[in-house]
Amino acid sequence: xxxxxxxxxxxxxxxxxxxxxxxxxxxxxxxxxxxxxxxxxxxxxxxxxxxxxxxxxxxxxxxxxxxxxxxxxxxxxxxxxxxxxxxxxxxxxxxxxxxxxxxxxxxxxxxxxxxxxxxxxxxxxxxxxxxxxxxxxxxxxxxxxxxxxxxxxxxxxxxxxxxxxxxxxxxxxxxxxxxxxxxxxxxxxxxxxxxxxxxxxxxxxxxxxxxxxxxxxxxxxxxxxxxxxxxxxxxxxxxxxxxxxxxxxxxxxxxxxxxxxxxxxxxxxxxxxxxxxxxxxxxxxxxxxxxxxxxxxxxxxxxxxxxxxxxxxxxxxxxxxxxxxxxxxxxxx
Ligand code: ADE
Ligand code: ZN
Numbered sequence: 001x002x003x004x005x006x007x008x009x010x011x012x013x014x015x016x017x018x019x020x021x022x023x024x025x026x027x028x029x030x031x032x033x034x035x036x037x038x039x040x041x042x043x044x045x046x047x048x049x050x051x052x053x054x055x056x057x058x059x060x061x062x063x064x065x066x067x068x069x070x071x072x073x074x075x076x077x078x079x080x081x082x083x084x085x086x087x088x089x090x091x092x093x094x095x096x097x098x099x100x101x102x103x104x105x106x107x108x109x110x111x112x113x114x115x116x117x118x119x120x121x122x123x124x125x126x127x128x129x130x131x132x133x134x135x136x137x138x139x140x141x142x143x144x145x146x147x148x149x150x151x152x153x154x155x156x157x158x159x160x161x162x163x164x165x166x167x168x169x170x171x172x173x174x175x176x177x178x179x180x181x182x183x184x185x186x187x188x189x190x191x192x193x194x195x196x197x198x199x200x201x202x203x204x205x206x207x208x209x210x211x212x213x214x215x216x217x218x219x220x221x222x223x224x225x226x227x228x229x230x231x232x233x234x235x236x237x238x239x240x241x242x243x244x245x246x247x248x249x250x251x252x253x254x255x256x257x258x259x260x261x262x263x264x265x266x267x268x269x270x271x272x273x274x275x276x277x278x279x280x281x282x283x284x285x286x287x288x289x290x291x292x293x294x295x296x297x298x299x300x301x302x303x304x305x306x307x308x309x310x311x312x313x314x315x316x317x318x319x320x321x322x323x324x325x326x327x328x329x330x331x332x333x
Contacts (some may be wrong), residue, residue: 008291008305010333012326014095014312015088015276017220017243019139019169020077020119021068021101022279032070032079040070052282057201057252058171060282068104077118086128091288094326095316097135098123099167103144104154110153120162135317137195139167142175149183153190164317165193166218167210168210172202176258177209184214193217193317195243200254204228211240218243218315223254225271226262236270241315244277244295247285258297267304274312286324306330 026048033040042048047066048199055062071077081098088096092093097118105115116136123134138156140149156163168180168185177196198210200221203274207225210216211234222242225231227242235242246261280286285293291308294300300308304325 004295005292009092011309012092012094012329013287013309014316015093017245017276018099019099019279020081023281025281029070029177032076033047036072038070054252060252071222074114076117077115078122081119081122085130085132089130093287096135099137101139103141104287116178135164137165137167138163139169141170141246142168143171169197172200177214181213195220197221199224204231223262225327239272241272243276247290248278248283251283264298274315275308
């Protein structure tokens, strides 16, 4: 491993944009398919990997929702989450804020309780065994209705204390943040923090809406803010973090080459931009691989890399004291 790669690895890092369903590796997908008797349309692990060629967000989502069908029991959600934690502890990821999509499972007849209990048990064990702290964020699928999002918010009530915030994901086109304004208002009344995917495939107006109508603390992706200068100024002014996912954006053809990605430009302009992995099993890299790819594409210096690691904690929902602890650890590397 090169000098800078080991430097990146040594930096404590927080992951703020990670769909737990997107960590389902083909091997585990096959194991669970057998364990639960859920047929897959692929004949081998290799065939699954071959199919991971996407032309846009929707072509990915179709495969992603199909893959999630093998997740049936609490133990499956536990195994999925624990495998992710085991992987990222080797990359010195010390804090994770993970998304889960309850509707992907409740719509298949899997109970909310099964899903969240399995995920949370693994996170608790991961904290004990690997020292990784965690938060859980529940996302509403924006291609579904407002009414279905309200139903999901209701289902989450018994688990309110386990879930720090609500988010918005799935197909951005034709499903603007405004569709979920009332759901987010209710969620905020219940004390949830809010985040939303915006400006991934949709334009800067999606980011504007997420800020104004959903009162989000962070924008997930947000890369298309670059098309509106005054929006970029606002993000700088308000220091609203963007949780960008560089390898995801390449795999989903938002950019054809990482060198075109606005990450470094936004960093230099003063936007609080962070590096994350989104759906690492599908996009060819976990957090470390995302950092390394960006280092190479933009020739990032150690100072830049430290800044990304520091931002990852500053933008997190950790208490201030823990943020400061990790920032001081980063400054020792
Ligand atoms: N769900 C999982 N990954 C996603 C992404 N990149 N955008 C929107 N929804 C998603
Ligand atoms: Zn995402």
